[in-house]
Amino acid sequence: xxxRTFLKGSLMGSAAALAVPVVGAAQGAAAAAGTVSVGSxxxxxxxxxxxxxxxxxxxxxxxxxxPSSGVRIAGKEGTxxxxxxxxxxxxxxxxxxxxxxxxxxxxxxxTISGFAxxxxxxxxxxxxxxxxxLTRNDFKLADRDGLDWVTVRGDxxxxxxxxxxxxxxxxxFLVVDGPGTTAMAQRTxxxxxxxxxxxxxxxxxGEAIRLGVSHRALSTADAVVEYNLFERCDGDPEAxxxxxxxxTIRYNTLRDSKGGIVLxxxxxxxxxxxxxxxxxxxxxxxxxxHLVVNNHISGTTSRGIVIGSGxxxxxxxxxxxxxxxxxxxxxxxxxxxxxxxxxxxxxxGESRTYGPRDVVVADNVLVASSGSLVALGSATxxxxxxxxxxxxxxxxxxxxxxxxxxxxxxxxxxDGVHRLTAGSPAVDAATLTSLALAEDADGHARGTAxxxxxxEYSTLAPVRRPLTTTDVGPNAS
Numbered sequence: 183x184x185x186r187t188f189l190k191g192s193l194m195g196s197a198a199a200l201a202v203p204v205v206g207a208a209q210g211a212a213a214a215a216g217t218v219s220v221g222s223x224x225x226x227x228x229x230x231x232x233x234x235x236x237x238x239x240x241x242x243x244x245x246x247x248x249p250s251s252g253v254r255i256a257g258k259e260g261t262x263x264x265x266x267x268x269x270x271x272x273x274x275x276x277x278x279x280x281x282x283x284x285x286x287x288x289x290x291x292x293t294i295s296g297f298a299x300x301x302x303x304x305x306x307x308x309x310x311x312x313x314x315x316l317t318r319n320d321f322k323l324a325d326r327d328g329l330d331w332v333t334v335r336g337d338x339x340x341x342x343x344x345x346x347x348x349x350x351x352x353x354x355f356l357v358v359d360g361p362g363t364t365a366m367a368q369r370t371x372x373x374x375x376x377x378x379x380x381x382x383x384x385x386x387x388g389e390a391i392r393l394g395v396s397h398r399a400l401s402t403a404d405a406v407v408e409y410n411l412f413e414r415c416d417g418d419p420e421a422x423x424x425x426x427x428x429x430t431i432r433y434n435t436l437r438d439s440k441g442g443i444v445l446x447x448x449x450x451x452x453x454x455x456x457x458x459x460x461x462x463x464x465x466x467x468x469x470x471x472h473l474v475v476n477n478h479i480s481g482t483t484s485r486g487i488v489i490g491s492g493x494x495x496x497x498x499x500x501x502x503x504x505x506x507x508x509x510x511x512x513x514x515x516x517x518x519x520x521x522x523x524x525x526x527x528x529x530x531g532e533s534r535t536y537g538p539r540d541v542v543v544a545d546n547v548l549v550a551s552s553g554s555l556v557a558l559g560s561a562t563x564x565x566x567x568x569x570x571x572x573x574x575x576x577x578x579x580x581x582x583x584x585x586x587x588x589x590x591x592x593x594x595x596x597d598g599v600h601r602l603t604a605g606s607p608a609v610d611a612a613t614l615t616s617l618a619l620a621e622d623a624d625g626h627a628r629g630t631a632x633x634x635x636x637x638e639y640s641t642l643a644p645v646r647r648p649l650t651t652t653d654v655g656p657n658a659s
Contacts (some may be wrong), residue, residue, distance in 0.1 A: 186479040236264035243275030252285035270296035273656045274320050286311050304333050309361035317654040319344045324574030327351040334358045337368040345655045347378045352387040366403035366426045375410045376655035380399035380417035383452045388417020394426030396506045399447030402428035411649040412436040420444040435649040455623045457648040459598050460585045472515040478636045479522045486525035491534035512538040517613050521547045521636040533560035539563045547590050548637035554578030568613030570634050597647045601637045607632035
């Protein structure tokens, strides 16, 4: 939710110290054609300076102090088939301390893998770089107020199988911005990462991922955030904070986290196949033309799905900075085939000046034991159809034509997911035939006659389940 980020760590002048020596490490020995093994920061820098496409540079395990000028990767280009790879000898074995780690500029097709980063300033992928991959790294940077740990501004970055963990101050694990003041980095792919233990207690500013910022909201990013695990991400109500347009948030698992998935600014983002298990917040959306489907949200202590209202109808080019920072109402969203069970509030609205309008809420399973299943304020032109409501919670502000009150015959499986059982009235009962939806949350085919909710009844084992620590992070397959 934090609107601006100010880095308090900066690159200082060059320092004389290059490394903490690594006993027994090979110093610059060529291990094989295209592979160079090094055991000091000086040797690492020399190998990078000489690298050509396909080279693999291996830094020996050990603890290194990087000088303030950083390890420079400048004007280096691999190819998509033969990237330049810089890797720790074993995952987490090479620990980089100091004010900065790698400093990238004007480079492409570079892979950085297996390091433990402990630097005191942001790891940045600048706008003049492209196709940079950060994979299987451990990020536990300085726990300094206002320090965002990784920032992406270049196109086609891949951030995968990393572990971001343990901070207690204001600041974000991973930020995706872009060049200039309004553009977004294009096609960022964030997958199989483990985000854990953000314990900042302020009102906001401790997101796990922030995808854009208010002044970039109308720019399409085409980012994909998938198969990530969020645990105890309590630094902000928004664990995944989307402030740009045209993104896909799918197949993620949020466990026991204050933060939820929030489309705070921007339009036309898809939120699909995510599991929110416990914690506080589910999915909250503002802006236009979003698709929210196949999500399973259970046991949250705040709100399952929030259809947001706005201080403005729509954000637009030419509005003031202050106007852009405000909320724009949720219009023309489709919220369908979700299963919400046992949340403190199930589907809720808000009370700002501009209410949501022209939203479709269809074929969802809503179950709770207290409160109201639907609690919307001002809302115009909504379409309610095919929903199944159950439990001792009141129906709330949903028209009678938009639901059936019938037991969906759910079973809570060992993985925490509520799935349909044989004979459920949800089977083959979906009504929103205009929606193209090939699979359910488990990865099973939907077929022609679809079931209500996130689960399509099947006797087959799920293809996708809620993620655990073995599915993500440096050691994931």
